[in-house]
Amino acid sequence: MKSSMxxxxxxxxxxxxxRLIGVSQLLCASGLLTIGCAVPAHQNQGFQGPPRSVxxxxxxxxxxxxxxAGGPMTGMPGMNPGTPMMQMQMTGAQMTGDQMLAAQAMPNxxxxxxxxxxxxxMPHGACGPGMNGALGNAxxxxxxxxxxxxYAMPPMGPWTGHDPQxxxxxxxxxxxVARLNREDEVDGLQAEDTVVHYxxxxxxxxxxxxxxxxxxxxxxxxxxRITSALAGGRAxxxxxxxxxxxxxxxxxxxxxxxxxxxxxxxxxxxxxxxDAMREQIRGVPVEGILQLEQTGEVLEALAALSMxxxxxxxxxxxxxxxxxxxxxxxxxxxxxxxxxxxxLRVPTLTRNQQVQGFTIYEFPDAGRLQISKLxxxxxxxxxxxxxxxxxxxxxGDSTVSDVTLIDNLTTRLEYVDGSQTSSRDAEFEVVPxxxxxxxxxxxxxxxxxxxxxxxxxxxxxxx
Amino acid sequence: xxxxxxxxxxxxxxxADYLGNTGRHRPLTGTMPPGxxxxxxxxxxxxxxGYFQPIQIDxxxxxxxALSQSGTFVDPKPSMVAGLLIGAVYRFRITQIPLAVGxxxxxxxxxxxxxxxxxxxxxxxxxxxxxxxxDLDSALAGQMVTRVIYLEDPQTxxxxxxxxKTRRPLELSADQDPLEVADRLGRPVAIVRxxxxxxxxxxxxxPSFLFGDPPWTAGQPMPTNQP
Numbered sequence: 001m002k003s004s005m006x007x008x009x010x011x012x013x014x015x016x017x018x019r020l021i022g023v024s025q026l027l028c029a030s031g032l033l034t035i036g037c038a039v040p041a042h043q044n045q046g047f048q049g050p051p052r053s054v055x056x057x058x059x060x061x062x063x064x065x066x067x068x069a070g071g072p073m074t075g076m077p078g079m080n081p082g083t084p085m086m087q088m089q090m091t092g093a094q095m096t097g098d099q100m101l102a103a104q105a106m107p108n109x110x111x112x113x114x115x116x117x118x119x120x121x122m123p124h125g126a127c128g129p130g131m132n133g134a135l136g137n138a139x140x141x142x143x144x145x146x147x148x149x150x151y152a153m154p155p156m157g158p159w160t161g162h163d164p165q166x167x168x169x170x171x172x173x174x175x176x177v178a179r180l181n182r183e184d185e186v187d188g189l190q191a192e193d194t195v196v197h198y199x200x201x202x203x204x205x206x207x208x209x210x211x212x213x214x215x216x217x218x219x220x221x222x223x224x225r226i227t228s229a230l231a232g233g234r235a236x237x238x239x240x241x242x243x244x245x246x247x248x249x250x251x252x253x254x255x256x257x258x259x260x261x262x263x264x265x266x267x268x269x270x271x272x273x274x275d276a277m278r279e280q281i282r283g284v285p286v287e288g289i290l291q292l293e294q295t296g297e298v299l300e301a302l303a304a305l306s307m308x309x310x311x312x313x314x315x316x317x318x319x320x321x322x323x324x325x326x327x328x329x330x331x332x333x334x335x336x337x338x339x340x341x342x343x344l345r346v347p348t349l350t351r352n353q354q355v356q357g358f359t360i361y362e363f364p365d366a367g368r369l370q371i372s373k374l375x376x377x378x379x380x381x382x383x384x385x386x387x388x389x390x391x392x393x394x395x396g397d398s399t400v401s402d403v404t405l406i407d408n409l410t411t412r413l414e415y416v417d418g419s420q421t422s423s424r425d426a427e428f429e430v431v432p433x434x435x436x437x438x439x440x441x442x443x444x445x446x447x448x449x450x451x452x453x454x455x456x457x458x459x460x461x462x463x
Numbered sequence: 464x465x466x467x468x469x470x471x472x473x474x475x476x477x478x479a480d481y482l483g484n485t486g487r488h489r490p491l492t493g494t495m496p497p498g499x500x501x502x503x504x505x506x507x508x509x510x511x512x513g514y515f516q517p518i519q520i521d522x523x524x525x526x527x528x529a530l531s532q533s534g535t536f537v538d539p540k541p542s543m544v545a546g547l548l549i550g551a552v553y554r555f556r557i558t559q560i561p562l563a564v565g566x567x568x569x570x571x572x573x574x575x576x577x578x579x580x581x582x583x584x585x586x587x588x589x590x591x592x593x594x595x596x597x598d599l600d601s602a603l604a605g606q607m608v609t610r611v612i613y614l615e616d617p618q619t620x621x622x623x624x625x626x627x628k629t630r631r632p633l634e635l636s637a638d639q640d641p642l643e644v645a646d647r648l649g650r651p652v653a654i655v656r657x658x659x660x661x662x663x664x665x666x667x668x669x670p671s672f673l674f675g676d677p678p679w680t681a682g683q684p685m686p687t688n689q690p
Binding site: 165 | 581584587590597598609612622623639650
């Protein structure tokens with residue numbers, strides 16, 4: 001109540017104050033007064049409900065959320081066994097009986113209030129669910145959108161139209177990139193990584209990562225909490241008081257009563273600072289998905305596709321080629337720096353740009369592999385078997401050797417034992433990885449000449 | 464000792480101490496009343512308002528599920544497949560509970576977030592909720608069962624084959640917030656609260672018991688080859 005009163009107390013004034021408080025309670029209970037109501041503790045929060053000692057006339061527990069009457073509030077923070085709410089919990093197992101009592105009280109003329117009803121769609125400005133006003137008799141203080149006091153509402157879930165967590169991807173090379181150490185072991189392999197490394201004619205060890213094959217395979221899990229109203233609780237109290245002890249003498253000397261103004265916040269602008277930040281960007285954008293529309297023979301066709309090929313130069317591309325060639329010519333500057341020093345005779349600048357010698361360095365042509373990964377389906381449920389195809393093709397200009405393909409399976413992919421096949425002779429090796437799955441490794445026995453390819457197939461069970 | 468006392472005093476003055484041992488303040492908890500979490504999600508970003516999120520609820524044995532429609536529970540089925548609005552609270556009935564002849568349960572399900580499936584796969588990949596016998600037995604014994612269903616992070620998922628028939632929930636103690644734990648393991652998408660064993664006797668109380676009987680769309684379970 002927004003009021004400022006400074007008066008000396010009189011016996012009659014106390015009665016006036018009591019009457020005022022009583023009227024305000026009536027207004028609050030009837031919903032006519034909704035701001036600053038001095039609501040008793042057992043009516044302040046609708047879901048708390050009255051203590052057992054308060055008669056539940058017209059305010060049964062019927063609208064309470066599930067379990068609120070049955071005692072799930074034992075897990076609510078800040079609850080002490082001494083509070084009235086805990087008293088209700090101690091005997092909360094009989095709340096269903098209270099509902100029945102309230103229901104039976106209907107024919108006696110007592111109205112049964114619609115409490116606990118929550119409109120799922122409430123326009124802004126009205127009391128939304130979770131607020132006091134939606135629970136009947138309590139003051140409808142914070143209306144409008146549900147916003148926690150002092151803290152920003154954390155964004156829940158993605159809003160860009162997809163969630164990478166719903167996809168099961170395999171392939172690529174996540175940082176740190178894969179590399180070969182001195183022990184001829186591959187470091188930097190993360191879950192989902194699929195790479196091939198090979199040795200060129202020049203003796204260089206090269207790595208090439210595959211594309212990512214993604215499946216829509218969301219998996220749901222759950223956590224469960226079972227609570228009870230009597231979970232480890234003991235109500236210890238007096239059954240009866242035979243000797244009421246009262247004060248023998250009571251002197252009430254109040255020189256004055258000053259009612260300080262109670263000003264409630266109508267609106268609070270709180271500087272919201274970041275309390276905690278959880279970054280859920282895992283760098284798994286769903287892009288470059290090579291999905292198949294059909295299974296079966298289509299996979300055969302796709303697996304045999306060449307990702308890079310030679311083609312005929314088109315007429316309209318000659319202008320572009322000429323432009324780049326001209327730019328290359330223009331970049332060949334044959335000018336040199338001239339330095340002029342004062343007080344000195346200008347030296348004679350001699351440009352001798354004749355060819356003094358001609359040396360030809362012949363580098364071996366670089367071999368280059370291209371690796372691609374395909375899946376025979378675009379979505380999978382837990383338990384489904386997915387067939388993957390790995391295909392490497394020598395798209396370079398020389399033969400490559402020691403071709404080794406590595407597929408580090410992710411957590412939810414389980415290799416089907418004995419399902420791998422290779423179009424070329426290869427040593428197949430399976431080792432457990434850090435993702436509680438397997439690391440598949442194929443090492444081709446023969447070098448790959450220019451234009452040759454190798455196709456590897458294997459099956460995985462979606463966990 | 465003196466330095467330790469000073470340190471404890473300094474840490475006690477940190478205003479963030481009362482926020483809890485997790486070091487972060489969580490305005491949304493699993494103990495909030497039904498509907499509050501979903502409405503908070505509707506206040507967030509994304510195309511969630513008006514979207515009927517497909518869900519599928521299965522149970523043990525020959526248990527039957529019936530979703531409320533126009534104030535009654537109709538068309539019981541062994542697998543409840545429906546599209547539910549995010550933020551709304553739905554009451555459904557469970558009958559034919561194994562080893563409990565004639566017993567009924569009236570849980571609620573609240574969808575607090577949606578999935579983003581490719582076109583045409585929404586009903587094939589609903590939010591799958593698998594209730595087990597312990598859920599039903601605990602609720603019939605007068606206990607309150609709160610299940611928070613979340614979408615697993617594929618990179619931190621449990622490395623075990625988990626089909627709807629074989630997976631088990633993660634059990635929490637009474638002092639743990641199921642929403643917080645689910646949020647750590649993935650993205651919470653639905654909450655099932657099992658505790659009510661009977662509807663109210665007064666017909667006037669049925670609207671509040673059914674949470675306004677929000678609309679839903681019917682769906683058919685997609686055939687799968689799961690064991």
